[in-house]
Amino acid sequence: MTKGAVDPQRLEEEWRADMEVLADLAEHGDRAEIERPVDVSFRGSPEALVRLTEAAEGLGFDYLDMETSPDGDPCLFLVRDQRADVESIKALTATCLQIEVDFGVEYDGWGCAAQDGTSE
Template sequence: MTLPAIDPQRLEEECEADAEVLANLRENGDQPELVRPVDVSFRGSPEALVRLTDRAEEFGFEYIEIEEGEDGEPCLFLAKDQAADAASIKELTITCLQIEQIFGVEYDGWGCELQDGKTE
């Protein structure tokens, strides 16, 4: 599959937002090189979200759930195991922006738990 080009301005905006999250994780002792589940979310029509769910594995994601957001719009959650360093998150963001175009959905961001290398 040929992946679509993404808008450089949109990527820059997403990367700026990502940098804030990454800085917050670092300030709280995160070790970004540690692999952990990173979840992403998309909003869109139920049909578009189901199409994405059916093909999520092609992009390296596992299905978590579709739930109704506060605004009543469905939201799809996917996850993949990866590091949370700047380069890995930028690659994740690029993939999600491409998915957004391919499936006609709206990328709604990513999240993960802090990993400090200490066992609980």
Template sequence: MSGVDPKRLEEEWAEDLKVLQSLAENGDRAELVRPVDVSFTGTREAIDRLEFDAEDLAFVPIDREVDEDGAITLFLEREQPADAASIKSLTATCLEIEAKYGVEYDGWGCVAETGLSN
């Protein structure tokens, strides 16, 4: 992994494990593919560049928000399972994006998938 601080990856992974545990407690079947969203905050220029490149990075832009201080958050999404290996790979990719684009990775999220109809 180029440009990723191993300590930062370890810290993010510790948080990821908490989310994965919560999903499991809600009946999640981690192997099921579902939309997983990630978010990044940065300057307008950095966010514009990331949004432009999102498809090449295997993401689809889904939303953009500006807070009261003018910070811009870009939400991206991709379809994938939420098993440990897939999420660890996602986090590593997002930390690489953070380093390459000069943005701040704010984490990921998804809905628990039980495989049952709602």
């Protein structure tokens, strides 16, 4: 179903932002090898987001929520369990940017809670 290639400059921009998030997690004692829910968000037309919601499971994600952003745009949140190490996050970002291209949506980033191994 791939419609086109991810822009390498866009991938580089997202990766720089990812490195900041990973550094922040590490500063808070995160153990990146611990699997945890990682959510991703996308903005787009309601129709595009519904198509993505319907395809989410086949892409390795579960539906989390659909909200309206403060500026009135619909925003879709998906989630999957994974580690937050460099390789896993790089793969996640590449997947999400391909989703952006394939579904005509805008990838808006990822997030997760720091995991130090002391609680579930």
